[in-house]
Amino acid sequence: MATDNITIRAITRNKYIRKSVSRDGFNLPKNETGKMKLIHDDFDEKKLLIIHNNRELLKKGAKFSLSVDEYTSSRNRRYFGINLHDNINRKTLQTGLVRILGFCSVFDMIEIVKNHVKDFGLSFDHDIVGLTLDGASVNKKFIRHVKSIGQLCLNHGIHLGGCDTLYPKKT
Known part of the structure; x- marks a missing residue:
């Protein structure tokens, strides 16, 4: 979830952010499209988890x-x-x-x-x-x-x- 109001463009262009992320062992895509794909993929993964949890809760009568x-x-x-x-x-x-x-x-x-x-x-x-x-x-x-x-x-x-x-x- 975005909490700092930092745009994808700012993350892509900011050398300090890129260096910090790579220092921690993560590999960020070099362009905005690649970063947006990461965000959308993460959202889709979390959405599937929420759907699964909702089904389990419905079985319990939620x-x-x-x-x-x-x-x-x-x-x-x-x-x-x-x-x-x-x-x-x-x-x-x-x-x-x-x-x-x-x-x-x-x-x-x-x-x-x-x-x-x-x-x-x-x-x-x-x-x-x-x-x-x-x-x-x-x-x-x-x-x-x-x-x-x-x-x-x-x-x-x-x-x-x-x-x-x-x-x-x-x-």
Whole structure:
């Protein structure tokens, strides 16, 4: 998981990083495409492990919940961050960001989340019992259109209210 906001290009071009990695006995590809392939291969490997673990948990009668949050990057690209929570191990799995292309209605959002959950070996309608989303109006509508129990996270609203108070918009 990327935590330092270092781009693949920076890793590829930074001599110190390359030297440190090779000193530790690892061999990094020399180009960005090769590094991206390493990252995608690692993700695919971890995804298969998650799918296997989900199947084992389903055999034990596990149910899952999701937390979904919309994220807009500094390049103005929109994503859904979808986390999976199980009731047996009480683990949270970050299943990745799903890119939102163009306009996204509540029905598009439902379809995106259903497909993403399906990619991890779960049925949205049968295995997901709860959802946590922020208080945006599209999320309220989302909760009304699905079978799962929905919970709105009010921290987002408190944060936005505080920002509106501290940083009033110029008119």
